[in-house]
Amino acid sequence: MAYLDVRGLAKSYVTRRGTTHVLGGVDLTVDEGEFVAVVGYSGSGKTTLVSLIAGLLVPDAGDIVLDGARVDAPGPERGIVFQQYSLLPWMTVYENVALAIDAVNAEKSAAERRAITEDLIRLVNLTPARDKRPGQLSGGMRQRVAVARGLGMAPKVLLMDEPFSALDALTRATLQDELTRIWGERRCTVILITNDVDEAILLADRIYPMTPGPGAVLGDAIEVALPRPRSRRHMSLSPAYQKARHGLVDFLRNARRGVA
Amino acid sequence: MSPATIRKIVLPGLGMVAVLVLWTAISQTVAHDLPSPAKTWTESRRYVLEPFFKDGEMNQGIGRLAFYSLVRVAKGFALALLLGTPIGFLLGMSKTFHESFDPIVQFLRPISPLAWLPLGLVIFQKSEPAAIFTIALCAMWPTVINTAVGVRSISQDYLNVGRVLKLSRWKMLTKIIVPASLPYVFTGYRLSLGLAWLVIVAAEMLTGTPGVGGFLWQEYNSLVYSHIILSVITIGAIGLFLDRLMGLVEARVKTG
Numbered sequence: 404m405a406y407l408d409v410r411g412l413a414k415s416y417v418t419r420r421g422t423t424h425v426l427g428g429v430d431l432t433v434d435e436g437e438f439v440a441v442v443g444y445s446g447s448g449k450t451t452l453v454s455l456i457a458g459l460l461v462p463d464a465g466d467i468v469l470d471g472a473r474v475d476a477p478g479p480e481r482g483i484v485f486q487q488y489s490l491l492p493w494m495t496v497y498e499n500v501a502l503a504i505d506a507v508n509a510e511k512s513a514a515e516r517r518a519i520t521e522d523l524i525r526l527v528n529l530t531p532a533r534d535k536r537p538g539q540l541s542g543g544m545r546q547r548v549a550v551a552r553g554l555g556m557a558p559k560v561l562l563m564d565e566p567f568s569a570l571d572a573l574t575r576a577t578l579q580d581e582l583t584r585i586w587g588e589r590r591c592t593v594i595l596i597t598n599d600v601d602e603a604i605l606l607a608d609r610i611y612p613m614t615p616g617p618g619a620v621l622g623d624a625i626e627v628a629l630p631r632p633r634s635r636r637h638m639s640l641s642p643a644y645q646k647a648r649h650g651l652v653d654f655l656r657n658a659r660r661g662v663a
Numbered sequence: 664m665s666p667a668t669i670r671k672i673v674l675p676g677l678g679m680v681a682v683l684v685l686w687t688a689i690s691q692t693v694a695h696d697l698p699s700p701a702k703t704w705t706e707s708r709r710y711v712l713e714p715f716f717k718d719g720e721m722n723q724g725i726g727r728l729a730f731y732s733l734v735r736v737a738k739g740f741a742l743a744l745l746l747g748t749p750i751g752f753l754l755g756m757s758k759t760f761h762e763s764f765d766p767i768v769q770f771l772r773p774i775s776p777l778a779w780l781p782l783g784l785v786i787f788q789k790s791e792p793a794a795i796f797t798i799a800l801c802a803m804w805p806t807v808i809n810t811a812v813g814v815r816s817i818s819q820d821y822l823n824v825g826r827v828l829k830l831s832r833w834k835m836l837t838k839i840i841v842p843a844s845l846p847y848v849f850t851g852y853r854l855s856l857g858l859a860w861l862v863i864v865a866a867e868m869l870t871g872t873p874g875v876g877g878f879l880w881q882e883y884n885s886l887v888y889s890h891i892i893l894s895v896i897t898i899g900a901i902g903l904f905l906d907r908l909m910g911l912v913e914a915r916v917k918t919g
Contacts, residue, residue, distance in 0.1 A: 487820060489820040491824065491839065502838060
């Protein structure tokens with residue numbers, strides 16, 4: 404069994420206007436230390452998938468097993484970086500990150516926890532802004548705080564729900580590069596949800612394409628055979644990039660036409 | 664003069680003059696017992712210019728009287744917050760508590776201070792605690808209701824952060840629920856303070872305790888009508904001041 408094993412995950416929402424089938428049996432596996440991306444159109448149910456793996460929603464059917472344990476509630480071993488950052492606006496950068504550090508390191512001394520927090524803030528290049536509140540930060544800086552907080556949970560798997568989708572293109576590129584660097588240093592297990600094919604190829608080892616809903620499912624994973632460290636400048640010329648990109652784009656187009 | 668100064672100074676000044684003219688006109692035509700502005704000023708001058716003189720229990724400068732009222736309001740308001748804030752949080756957080764007590768809150772809310780005061784006198788046998796009891800009971804509802812609404816409207820995103828981190832109930836309360844609902848809570852506090860100040864007059868009038876409201880009622884009984892107007896103006900000025908003060912506190916909480 405894989406490190407993270409998701410089997411037959413289904414979820415519907417019941418509203419007054421009827422039932423919406425969002426996910427219709429999602430299968431997904433992630434190995435330890437692997438960076439996996441899920442790519443799909445907006446509104447296809449990607450956020451629902453993340454919320455289910457995080458345990459914030461309860462599935463109608465299917466199983467999630469992480470490192471041999473069944474997932475049935477939220478917990479910091481599935482750290483999450485939310486799409487809308489979800490920083491607590493009344494706390495400084497330091498306090499936002501420390502909230503996670505303190506929650507998962509209760510047995511450590513205050514000095515150790517402080518050191519971990521400062522380390523993470525340095526890792527995401529926010530030391531000069533450590534005492535600012537989210538309201539005083541740009542979107543890119545806020546998302547760095549959210550990444551630091553997610554890593555601070557010392558998760559077995561870090562879930563990232565379209566972390567850069569609210570950012571402008573330039574900031575997004577910078578943060579993608581930083582995420583590559585951070586992942587190179589930490590080698591944590593990551594699931595990245597995105598609607599950006601190039602972002603997925605730049606960052607991930609394997610990419611699952613998602614069919615548009617209702618009743619979304621994942622296609623077969625596509626390996627990204629690009630060597631690391633990757634550079635966005637040289638990447639687009641390589642045959643491995645072309646192969647991954649064509650595979651994904653073909654799947655997504657066909658899925659939308661209802662062929663897949 | 665710039666248009667902004669005209670709007671901020673000249674227009675309110677004109678409004679004031681209009682009211683004074685109207686007041687004079689009424690006092691000289693239909694209501695001959697109503698003192699004119701000039702007469703009110705002549706008879707009240709000492710109370711305003713020497714605001715802290717004290718000739719006897721019921722004959723004191725307006726500053727001294729206002730101080731008594733403010734202390735009474737402060738006590739009643741503090742009691743209202745002490746009772747109202749936890750009740751509000753419980754109503755907002757616990758469905759069971761909400762279903763059990765919300766009907767009672769809705770039922771008690773519209774009851775007038777005039778109805779509570781005699782009950783307070785029955786319970787406490789003394790006018791001072793009865794007045795404070797009445798102020799607290801009337802003033803706490805905006806705090807209760809705004810706090811409950813504030814807790815219920817906390818963004819699910821913030822709560823999800825707490826769920827993922829598996830925060831304890833206590834940490835969830837102190838780190839997320841309380842700070843997230845604070846702007847609503849303080850709006851409740853501001854409205855509660857306004858109500859407390861409204862109630863003080865009724866409470867003092869009925870109990871005859873020294874203060875602006877008590878003075879107003881006593882001067883009515885002594886036929887010194889100009890002092891009624893003095894009291895009314897004082898009550899309005901202090902009420903406005905308190906509202907602005909709480910408005911500043913509220914704004915600080917909202918931006919902080």
